[in-house]
Amino acid sequence: MSIPAASAKATSQHALPSYLNPEHHGPWGIYLQQVDRVTPYLGSLSRWVETLKRPKRALIVDVPIELDNGTMAHFEGYRVQHNTSRGPGKGGVRFHQGVTLSEVMALSAWMSVKNAAVNLPFGGAKGGIRVDPKTLSRGELERLTRRYTSEIGIIIGPTKDIPAPDVNTNEQIMAWMMDTYSMNEGATASGVVTGKPIALGGSLGRREATGRGVYTVGQEAAQHIGLDITKAKIAVQGFGNVGGIAAKLLAQAGATVVAVQDHGGTVYNASGLDVPNLLKHVDEHGSVQGFENAEVLPDEQFWGVDCDILIPAALEQQITAENAHQIRARMVIEGANGPTTPEADDILHERGILVVPDVIANAGGVTVSYFEWVQDFSSFFWSEDDINARLVRIMREAFAAIWQVADENQVSLRTATFIVACTRILQARELRGLYP
Numbered sequence: 001m002s003i004p005a006a007s008a009k010a011t012s013q014h015a016l017p018s019y020l021n022p023e024h025h026g027p028w029g030i031y032l033q034q035v036d037r038v039t040p041y042l043g044s045l046s047r048w049v050e051t052l053k054r055p056k057r058a059l060i061v062d063v064p065i066e067l068d069n070g071t072m073a074h075f076e077g078y079r080v081q082h083n084t085s086r087g088p089g090k091g092g093v094r095f096h097q098g099v100t101l102s103e104v105m106a107l108s109a110w111m112s113v114k115n116a117a118v119n120l121p122f123g124g125a126k127g128g129i130r131v132d133p134k135t136l137s138r139g140e141l142e143r144l145t146r147r148y149t150s151e152i153g154i155i156i157g158p159t160k161d162i163p164a165p166d167v168n169t170n171e172q173i174m175a176w177m178m179d180t181y182s183m184n185e186g187a188t189a190s191g192v193v194t195g196k197p198i199a200l201g202g203s204l205g206r207r208e209a210t211g212r213g214v215y216t217v218g219q220e221a222a223q224h225i226g227l228d229i230t231k232a233k234i235a236v237q238g239f240g241n242v243g244g245i246a247a248k249l250l251a252q253a254g255a256t257v258v259a260v261q262d263h264g265g266t267v268y269n270a271s272g273l274d275v276p277n278l279l280k281h282v283d284e285h286g287s288v289q290g291f292e293n294a295e296v297l298p299d300e301q302f303w304g305v306d307c308d309i310l311i312p313a314a315l316e317q318q319i320t321a322e323n324a325h326q327i328r329a330r331m332v333i334e335g336a337n338g339p340t341t342p343e344a345d346d347i348l349h350e351r352g353i354l355v356v357p358d359v360i361a362n363a364g365g366v367t368v369s370y371f372e373w374v375q376d377f378s379s380f381f382w383s384e385d386d387i388n389a390r391l392v393r394i395m396r397e398a399f400a401a402i403w404q405v406a407d408e409n410q411v412s413l414r415t416a417t418f419i420v421a422c423t424r425i426l427q428a429r430e431l432r433g434l435y436p
């Protein structure tokens with residue numbers, strides 16, 4: 001039986017791709033709900049909101065490598081460019097066994113929001129490979145990185161889309177990515193990635209930038225709620241680049257880091273963990289497990305620890321409707337991307353716990369990535385003091401503007417950040433118009 005033309009048209013209009021369904025489970029569904037919450041505040045720009053609900057471009061790549069034992073392994077990799085209305089795509093690359101297309105789509109969208117929230121001239125992008133890099137040798141990791149870079153080479157570039165480190169990727173991986181892209185292009189292209197080693201055009205201060213940003217907005221937010229950060233008790237989930245540095249800076253300022261959880265377990269000391277020694281321990285042993293001068297807590301008890309500030313700095317969907325009731329902190333600073341589900345967000349809001357959302361709290365990394373990109377283009381490098389001062393100024397100004405929007409509209413800081421960011425993205429969209 002043939003379908004009449006009219007109903008065929010209706011079908012094509014209404015059969016939405018599954019990723020447009022806000023009930024889509026996982027990080028992308030959470031992002032869609034966040035966009036729905038902000039839409040009423042976008043005024044006439046809301047007619048463009050659909051543009052935020054679809055990634056501009058999503059590339060899935062097969063990444064085959066030869067393992068050290070001579071056999072072949074295939075890994076699935078992604079690069080998603082969510083929006084490029086305000087500039088080239090920008091966002092990290094994650095190597096993790098849990099990476100999915102939904103996750104990378106959400107992370108790319110949060111990068112669009114984050115970059116616009118701090119007013120960087122970038123769109124949002126993200127990449128990843130579904131792999132547990134801890135199971136690979138150094139040679140296998142290099143081959144994986146190089147093949148992935150080559151596969152996504154058709155859409156990345158210094159003026160198109162600029163990757164950076166994220167979970168389980170670091171300066172060395174950025175160096176291999178830069179080299180692979182440069183070999184394929186026939187010219188050294190430092191600006192194709194950020195978070196590179198200093199010797200290859202990396203920026204001073206980049207490694208610490210995300211943690212420093214978490215610390216800076218934490219300080220600003222604490223002032224607003226009358227909390228003295230130098231006397232605060234802190235619990236941190238994730239003790240890598242973001243959580244480790246944020247904990248170090250907070251401890252240096254006088255705060256007491258009482259609990260740290262990572263993939264290996266949870267350590268606790270009511271009178272304060274020795275953060276520099278804990279960092280050293282993690283460096284040597286790979287996780288907090290086995291650290292002396294600390295109690296070991298069952299992982300689920302981490303959320304109920306007595307503290308003033310809780311910093312999730314590991315993965316998405318960690319604070320949920322199940323554990324949000326246990327949280328005793330006055331403030332949650334999201335070092336990780338997407339650590340709080342919308343249901344948990346509501347519970348924390350009702351309980352009067354301030355949430356400083358990822359899209360502003362962890363924007364320090366991409367801000368110094370922007371500085372790195374600018375320095376690479378001009379081949380002129382700034383001092384670390386200069387970089388840190390500019391970072392702190394941008395973070396403080398962005399936070400103040402977002403606090404004001406939250407206050408004026410009586411909305412959460414997350415919705416306020418989305419209002420500021422989505423307005424900027426959609427203004428750019430409207431000014432550029434639709435091609436053709």
Ligand code: NAD
Nearest residue numbers: 167168210238239240241242262263313314336337362365
């Ligand atoms: P990382 O690889 O340096 O550290 C990740 C940490 O999370 C490790 O301590 C690991 O043990 C811990 N972890 C992993 N699985 C866990 C689990 N199931 N339970 C508890 N802890 C677990 O990564 P990172 O760069 O610090 O990134 C952490 C988060 O911050 C991610 O959400 C990332 O997207 C976000 N982020 C990173 C940057 C950056 O510049 N690196 C910038 C913005 C946002």
